[in-house]
Amino acid sequence: MRRIAIAANKGKVATHFxxxxxxxxxxxxxxxxxxxxxxxxxG
Incomplete structure (x- = not known):
């Protein structure tokens, strides 16, 4: 199994993790x- 973390802003990919x-x-x-x-x- 792999777990991927995605930085998001309102459900869309964010530019700053x-x-x-x-x-x-x-x-x-x-x-x-x-x-x-x-x-x-x-944070």
Missing amino acids: GRCPEYIFVDIENNKIQNKKKVENP
Whole structure:
């Protein structure tokens, strides 16, 4: 399984990883998305 973190801003890819308002974590197994989770940036 792989977990990918995507910096996001209102559901779209953000340009700055450290200053984005949220992150989207995607779990991939056998080349298929198994789980998605949105987490607010605590900073």
